[in-house]
Amino acid sequence: MRLKIPTNFRIVRLPCTGKLDLIHVLRSFEKGADGVFAVGCMEGDCHFNQGNFRARKRIEQAAQLLDKVGVGGERVRMYNLSSGEGPLFAQYATEMVELIKKLGPNPIKQMKQKKTDAAAA
Amino acid sequence: MIIAEKKPIEEIIEEVKDFDRILVLGCNECVTVCEAGGKKEVEVLASALRMYFITQGKEKTIGERTLERQCDHEYLEEIRGNIDDYDAVISLACGVGVQFCAEKYLEMPLLPGVNTVCLGANEDRGLWTERCQACGTCVLARTGGICPVSRCAKRVLNGPCGGSTGGKCEISKDTDCAWQLIVDRLKALDKMDDYEKVAPIKDWSTDRAGGPRTVTREDVKI
Ligand code: SF4
Numbered sequence A: 001m002r003l004k005i006p007t008n009f010r011i012v013r014l015p016c017t018g019k020l021d022l023i024h025v026l027r028s029f030e031k032g033a034d035g036v037f038a039v040g041c042m043e044g045d046c047h048f049n050q051g052n053f054r055a056r057k058r059i060e061q062a063a064q065l066l067d068k069v070g071v072g073g074e075r076v077r078m079y080n081l082s083s084g085e086g087p088l089f090a091q092y093a094t095e096m097v098e099l100i101k102k103l104g105p106n107p108i109k110q111m112k113q114k115k116t117d118a119a120a121a
Numbered sequence B: 001m002i003i004a005e006k007k008p009i010e011e012i013i014e015e016v017k018d019f020d021r022i023l024v025l026g027c028n029e030c031v032t033v034c035e036a037g038g039k040k041e042v043e044v045l046a047s048a049l050r051m052y053f054i055t056q057g058k059e060k061t062i063g064e065r066t067l068e069r070q071c072d073h074e075y076l077e078e079i080r081g082n083i084d085d086y087d088a089v090i091s092l093a094c095g096v097g098v099q100f101c102a103e104k105y106l107e108m109p110l111l112p113g114v115n116t117v118c119l120g121a122n123e124d125r126g127l128w129t130e131r132c133q134a135c136g137t138c139v140l141a142r143t144g145g146i147c148p149v150s151r152c153a154k155r156v157l158n159g160p161c162g163g164s165t166g167g168k169c170e171i172s173k174d175t176d177c178a179w180q181l182i183v184d185r186l187k188a189l190d191k192m193d194d195y196e197k198v199a200p201i202k203d204w205s206t207d208r209a210g211g212p213r214t215v216t217r218e219d220v221k222i
């Protein structure tokens, strides 16, 4: 199956979405990511029972915190699909990229860039 | 263990906004287990503060450190060498740790990053409930191992009161009546005879009523 997916996102593999911690999401934004989406197995299908539920909670925590620090909680999302659903993955990736394009760049990155530009001028 | 809850980030920001170099100081014990002030929470708070101040166009240094305990001299001493690199410390330890740190570093503004709630147990994922109020004279031996001091709203020692209905306390339908639990357990232990005995007047001088408490152990003092 050859599917078209956007090229402007990077995949970080985890053994299970339960490995995802809040700090991983926050650090991505600190390092300049414009958005983060976690893709877990279908709810109820986690090999470790609760990994994807934990991930969902952490994505929710990240969203709340990002809202409060002025980055924007809408930049993070959790999706669930089964490993056989490649087309759905492509669809979610496209959806996410479109959302981020609408939201614009991560304000952290913008502020850092401004500083670098000011220093260079 | 001691149960604490994270303070809202808005409150923390308000407290630290005027400092330029801030150390977020965690504790590896109780607050780590109740997910309020361990290494992970230190990383998260520090990252959130950094992002907040960047979006505000402010330059701040946010340091991260987690000590084995903040309620022991030896561990608190570990930061003596670099505490002067900071203008304020947000301690994510329980109230004990925050105070002990403040006593040690007299001139350093110390701010609590958590609300210390109670002595409790981890009943379920995300659920911590009170079990003891450190009254100083434990009565669990005669109450079937269930504490009427911390778990009965009225601290009744010969209960239940008249408000006990269907196993629940009159303060809320979600709160078990401690005395119902005590009776159930005494029955299970076949010790209902204990229930019939009127409890003697409890010595409350060992509770908070007697002022701040200390434990002195001559047998271990050197
Ligand atoms: S009786 Fe006192 S020491 Fe014993 S569990 Fe209750 S509050 Fe704690």
Ligand code: SF4
Binding pocket: B151, B152, B153, B154, B155, B156, B159, B160, B161, B162, B163, B164, B165, B168, B169, B170, B171, B176, B177, B178, B179, B180
């Ligand atoms: S209902 Fe039970 S727990 Fe509540 S105050 Fe009365 S005796 Fe205590």
